[in-house]
Amino acid sequence: MTVSSAQAADFPLQLDLDAPEEIARWRPLVQWLLAIPQLIVLYALGIVEFVVWVLSFFAILFTGNMPESFFGFMVMTHRYQWRVLTYAYFMREGYPPFEFPMSAADPGTDPAHLSIEPAPKLNRWLVLVKWLLAFPHYIVLLFLGIAVSVVWIIAFFAVLITGRWPESLRNFVIGVSRWANRVSIYVYLITDTYPPFSLD
Numbered sequence: 001m002t003v004s005s006a007q008a009a010d011f012p013l014q015l016d017l018d019a020p021e022e023i024a025r026w027r028p029l030v031q032w033l034l035a036i037p038q039l040i041v042l043y044a045l046g047i048v049e050f051v052v053w054v055l056s057f058f059a060i061l062f063t064g065n066m067p068e069s070f071f072g073f074m075v076m077t078h079r080y081q082w083r084v085l086t087y088a089y090f091m092r093e094g095y096p097p098f099e100f101p102m103s104a105a106d107p108g109t110d111p112a113h114l115s116i117e118p119a120p121k122l123n124r125w126l127v128l129v130k131w132l133l134a135f136p137h138y139i140v141l142l143f144l145g146i147a148v149s150v151v152w153i154i155a156f157f158a159v160l161i162t163g164r165w166p167e168s169l170r171n172f173v174i175g176v177s178r179w180a181n182r183v184s185i186y187v188y189l190i191t192d193t194y195p196p197f198s199l200d
Contacts, residue, residue, distance in 0.1 A: 008198040012117035019092035019111040035088040072102030079114040086112040175199025
């Protein structure tokens with residue numbers, strides 16, 4: 001199942017990577033190691049985000065709104081995760097900054113961009129079934145995740161040999177990440193807009 005790019009563009013999440021495809025050949029060997037401090041921070045943020053998600057569930061159920069501070073924290077966590085992923089996957093050279101802006105729009109201080117448009121109102125009862133409605137996406141993303149693992153291995157050797165991420169492979173990884181993040185913000189109750197089945 002596919003949707004048009006116009007439909008995908010209507011979704012309230014924008015995710016992209018503005019970084020050169022050229023990468024120093026040594027980076028695939030050590031960049032995952034250099035990312036460990038970032039991964040530790042990301043793990044801690046994930047724990048807090050789960051608590052915020054639980055609190056958001058009840059807030060939306062009773063009021064139809066997610067508190068602004070909860071929304072900002074979830075946007076920040078998703079943005080931070082995207083920055084760390086692009087570095088750990090040696091898709092960029094610059095080290096992600098340890099910064100935690102909770103703005104809906106990406107501040108533009110890093111080549112990995114993620115912005116989420118806040119919903120003016122959320123359906124109170126939809127919070128009960130979003131996890132179930134997203135099930136078809138889980139199945140597709142499972143296979144896409146396997147494909148990304150294969151692509152990452154190919155890219156590992158491509159960068160070692162040529163010093164460059166193959167453009168089509170990098171676009172595929174970005175597309176899958178975009179899809180996964182759309183599903184994530186839907187399940188995490190940030191939006192009521194159903195995610196498109198699209199890499200665009």
